Amino acid sequence: FHPGSGTVDHPVFVHNPHLEEMKDDILYHFGLGTGTHNLPAMFGDVKFVCVGGSPWRMKSFTEYIAAELRMEDPKSEYPNICAGTDRYAMYKVGPVLSVSHGMGIPSIAIMLHELIKLLHHAHCTDVTIVRIGTSGGIGLQPGTVVVTKQSMDATFLPKFEQVILGKTVVRNTDLDPSLAEELLQCSKKLNQFETVIGNTMCTLDFYEGQARLDGAFCSYTEKDKQDYLNKASEAGVCNIEMESSVFAAMCKLSGLRAAVVCVTLLDRLNGDQLNNSQDVLHTYQQRPQILVGYYIKEQLKKMSRS
Numbered sequence: 001f002h003p004g005s006g007t008v009d010h011p012v013f014v015h016n017p018h019l020e021e022m023k024d025d026i027l028y029h030f031g032l033g034t035g036t037h038n039l040p041a042m043f044g045d046v047k048f049v050c051v052g053g054s055p056w057r058m059k060s061f062t063e064y065i066a067a068e069l070r071m072e073d074p075k076s077e078y079p080n081i082c083a084g085t086d087r088y089a090m091y092k093v094g095p096v097l098s099v100s101h102g103m104g105i106p107s108i109a110i111m112l113h114e115l116i117k118l119l120h121h122a123h124c125t126d127v128t129i130v131r132i133g134t135s136g137g138i139g140l141q142p143g144t145v146v147v148t149k150q151s152m153d154a155t156f157l158p159k160f161e162q163v164i165l166g167k168t169v170v171r172n173t174d175l176d177p178s179l180a181e182e183l184l185q186c187s188k189k190l191n192q193f194e195t196v197i198g199n200t201m202c203t204l205d206f207y208e209g210q211a212r213l214d215g216a217f218c219s220y221t222e223k224d225k226q227d228y229l230n231k232a233s234e235a236g237v238c239n240i241e242m243e244s245s246v247f248a249a250m251c252k253l254s255g256l257r258a259a260v261v262c263v264t265l266l267d268r269l270n271g272d273q274l275n276n277s278q279d280v281l282h283t284y285q286q287r288p289q290i291l292v293g294y295y296i297k298e299q300l301k302k303m304s305r306s
């Protein structure tokens with residue numbers, strides 16, 4: 001069951017003939033492998049994957065979703081499935097897998113290679129994946145949630161470039177428009193915080209890469225910064241973060257239905273420092289979790305009826 005697309009099973013694709021020739025596949029940064037773990041038994045029922053930068057956030061999302069789905073462990077213990085490594089953390093409750101990815105494109109790309117292979121080896125079908133993250137907003141009230149329409153690079157083009165064998169390969173960063181719309185509708189029903197659909201700029205850095213004036217180095221003026229952010233805004237950019245482009249590109253290649261849902265922690269037109277209290281930032285960080293938790297609950301209700 002792929003929400004909104006009939007009843008045909010959609011597998012998770014890998015595009016790599018070499019994988020078939022390998023006896024075992026070691027998912028090194030997860031501390032898992034086909035030779036050491038029964039991946040279909042451990043993960044075969046996964047239908048939703050949520051990813052986000054921080055291991056702590058992904059554990060607290062698991063606790064939240066367990067309570068929402070009434071699948072709480074009586075001891076409330078959710079072991080880290082990747083306990084054999086400290087690169088990433090992974091938690092599972094029922095059909096929902098929650099995985100941390102660290103900061104930036106290289107970190108999430110490594111995680112996604114291994115996650116996509118994991119879902120493939122586990123014979124998962126009809127998987128929806130959502131990045132639940134934080135971002136800097138442009139012209140939005142802090143705390144607004146942005147569901148990404150298109151992920152753009154730092155020149156406002158909707159593409160992800162990677163050098164492979166010395167050649168630049170350009171990949172598409174489209175996300176699933178119907179999933180984005182469904183998430184927006186969920187937010188309207190929830191009616192707890194502002195949510196918009198817009199473009200997200202994905203950068204290679206938090207400071208100079210996002211036109212901040214407060215890094216260790218800065219060679220531009222406040223006006224240069226404002227001009228750049230205004231140009232981004234004219235290109236439809238609502239928020240800035242650091243993983244959406246490769247996330248969109250890799251999910252599209254593997255046939256995963258994907259969305260990026262990030263809360264804005266500040267309005268970059270008004271400043272660079274995150275000077276809200278930890279409590280306020282924590283409340284903001286929960287918003288994508290609340291929205292995606294609601295969406296998952298609604299989808300599971302639909303699945304149980306069909």
Ligand SMILES: O=P(O)(O)O[C@H]1O[C@H](CO)[C@@H](O)[C@H]1O
Pocket residue numbers: 052053054102103104132133134135206241242243
């Ligand atoms: O909150 P997460 O998911 O880590 O995402 C955002 O926060 C980090 C920077 O603080 C970057 O990884 C950016 O993409």
Ligand SMILES: O=c1cc[nH]c(=O)[nH]1
Pocket residue numbers: 134135136137206210240241242265
């Ligand atoms: O300004 C911000 C806030 C969170 N994450 C980012 O990448 N940028």
